Amino acid sequence: MTMTGSTKSSRTIDGNVTPWWVRYFDPSDRALAVLLLAPAAVLLAMIIVYPVCRLIYTSFFNLSLTSGLPAEFVGFENFQFMLEDPVFWQTTGNTVLITFVTVPGALVVGLALALMANLPFRRQWPVRLSLLIPWALPLSFAGLIFAWFFHSEYGVVNDVLGRFGVEPIIWFNSPQWAMAAICLTIIWKTSSFMALIILAGLQTIPRSLYEAADVDGAGRIRQFFEITLPLLKPSIVVALIFRTITALQTFDIPYMMTNGGPGTSTATLAMYIHQNTVSFLDLGYGSALAVVMFALSMCVTAVYLRMIRTKG
């Protein structure tokens, strides 16, 4: 046992002096906890805290690598410019639209897929594998594949529609059809991720609850709404958090399918950030745009976390 004191060495009850370094490295002390947490804290600081702080810092500067001028502090000028920038509003609108369409879309499709995968198939692995494949595909690869699917002349989608007497659609010439194609692709790509999380949730629901409901007289539909859905809520909220945040950062699929076209009608905020920082090398404005996206993601996460806490 050690005694606390302001001196570098301290005296124990039996009169022995404990050197200061023993006190600091005493395994029973709080110092041990700090030591154990330190690597993780340092790592987090390096890869998250510092970049975010640096991003916010840069957003207050006029920093264009093409101008050859030194960085100039401009305060909120980048943000003011953003408010008057029609492309910012369009790309933000597109991002919000994609989020509002693809997140519920992926949830519904993912839920259906998870329910299907949870059926007592004799062989489970082909079902699970078919769920994993879309998730495992790189986003840009999925975008490329679906760009061909929606090709106006050679695409499988127009071919199938044609068999039902539908005139070929020139998907990527119209902002609406292009956005529809992008949203469908994102739903296909992301619903398997939703399905995997929901499937994990489904498998935690004891079978005896359904048997009790069977005996209680509830049919399949009632069981779904009275048992399955309420018990899946935590899994669904987790899936929604991940999916919404990634939806707000949508980049690869529209980039590969339309490159934001026609015009900027399908460009997203992430693409606009990329354009400003990588193509135009305007790091100041690009950082300001990224700060807005970061704030948007934080708000959504806060809302979902509040939902979880309320449910808990």
Next chain:
Amino acid sequence: MASVSFRKLGKSYGALQIVKNIDLQIADKEFVVLVGPSGCGKSTTLRMLAGLEPISSGEVVIGDRVVNDLAPRERDIAMVFQDYALYPHKTVYENMAFSLKVRGVSVEETRSRIAEAAQMLGITQLLDRRPSQLSGGQRQRVAMGRAIVRRPKVFLFDEPLSNLDAKLRGEVRTEIKKLHQQIGTTIIYVTHDQVEAMTLADRIVILRGGDIEQVGTPDEVYNQPASVFVGGFVGSPAMNFTKGRVEGQRVVLTPTDSLPLEGARHSGALADGRELVVGIRPEHFVPAVADVPRLDGQVLVVEPLGSDTLVHFRLGDATLTARMPPDVRPTPGQQMSFGVDPSKIHLFDAATERAIV
């Protein structure tokens, strides 16, 4: 309320037969316990009755209706599950009200039935809680309440006390018995615990390997076990068994120990030389006094229980247990005589292991 019948009821998974053509009649208002070791088919039988398991062969009849092709909800049964199967996101009230809501029972009627059942089970103060806020015993009561409010023809209990500690198990067991006395509905109860079976049942069905080994009242299965298996399964500590051979009017257990056959439960003469299994319950040993047949053995272990003393002793190649009065405290290693009441000796055929009657 209704009677229940199993007619040649069978269940197979491929070539593996779990339940082997069971025939059983359960009377209206009867409390029947299906008991047996793990894998004997008791839960499968109950689940076939509930409609939760497809029937491979035979018929299940509730009342006068064959229910093989009816869904569980159409069988008018209520079931208490081993893990209670309470809906975790619903309150106790909502759990109990669920089946009534599904069946379109009015809100007033639902409220009154739940109040009545809650009062009967002493869970009125728990109605607003969720299952996670309840103890094991309380959850068990809620599961019973959920079954009671249905007012079904038949109650099914699938090992409902398995998850409770010994003290609570005793308490809830008493409540289940009281419940049956109050509502008088047919109850079919599955357990692997012979004490539960003996204390609760009007009749006990002992299953082994998917077959019925014996059906009888608790007294019958205790006093007249149909086989070595039943004799060993019912009673605690278990019945002692040792091999014997008929010689004259006695059964010889060791070169120096034999017991008279007069008084033992069998009819007719037993041929000399017939090989037997002799069963004696620990509680049927008595202190060796004059005129009482006795067995002499070497004491191995002594277990004082307060109310009585268990003495484990060696007789030939067998180790037997005797329940003796509490003041009997032999020393391990000593030779001791144990008196046996001949009328309490059970004789089984050595080859078939069935009782000789």
